[in-house]
Amino acid sequence: MFPTREDVHGIRRLEVLREAAASFNFKGYHGTSMNEIAASLGVTKAALYHYFPNKTSLLAACFEHAMDAAFASMERARKEGRNGRERLVLTMSYYVAQLINELNCCVVLMEDRALEPEDQAKLVRQRDRFERALRGFIREGIDDGSVVPCDPKLAIFVILGAMNWVPKWFKPSGVWKPDQLNTALAQMFERLISSSPVAAMAGDVGELPSRSDPPSSLSALAELGRGARVTKIAKKIKQSR
Template structure:
């Protein structure tokens, strides 16, 4: 029988929610100040809890960083799965991955760390993250190569194209301001339009001049403007 008729979250749900709050704050601090510029004391003070309380949910700052990378790679893998299922040209699939991944990075619930400081982790954890990152990049390169074959992508070097696209996406957390002029979803749509135009065999003649005017549908793609 559920306690309080389910009105009050159970112990397991509370544990998950609290650890998620720690991960979000840790990720925000890692992205803003860097891994070495962040301390568990800083995270605890921002959350209004004691440093000792954090150890109920994580063992160390290293473990926090690993969890943030783990969640980021899970988002990348899920973005690939969704794009493959949606179909379309391989350029459309590639752009769907980029857009969905960036939406997740910029969401209010995000706890992802830009993959720039993975070497702060122990070697075994680094190996796990790099293996997953390499698989993700290989999926993206295969989309670009297939896009060249289906005529949707201009002939190019797939490896360099993926590096350029991911470099643009992973830098967003350095300049994006939540609650600012543009929403995370508007940024995701507008930035990926630049990437799409860069790669397309038939580039659009123009792009959105003002991302704040982009209407975004439930699936993170531009919605038709109302008349």
């Protein structure tokens, strides 16, 4: 039940990624220094180099984490969704939950030009594969009748453009809770492509059910745990400081 050395290293690495991603999203990659990231974490700059050799490798790790979350979200949605529309909306919902939850370390996917050529090429391949799979859900939905006939490429560009920008403006300390925002976004994405769209959506995001409220189908849509064990270990490490 006690965290191993590998657990501690992994959790602290995630803490560095999370802080770096927050800074990159707020100030931009070029506007963020390793000194600032270290200061925010209360450690020395040298301590950061124990986990990442330089700022570029830190950015690459943020992108890698984001894409890992994207594909994990897609695989879960592929198993749970009953048609193309559900698989697409669930993928987006689970992915947004990763982008904005408390342990996230996903960076806005707009800073890829700062990557080393090899890392950028890898990211482009992963991103293209993810987008192709999402377009596949659109085509699947058109075929099964759950998605209105549309251009799959344009539909996915619109959805990803909206979704990838969320970490840029969303603040966990703001009026909206992460799961409330996630539910509202899922409603919008679904209505955008649905062959039988609902007549109305949430009039006030802040009034949607949250985790502190009784379980409901809306709040359940936003659930994507990062693992109870990891969360407990992270809390233990913070409490021991």
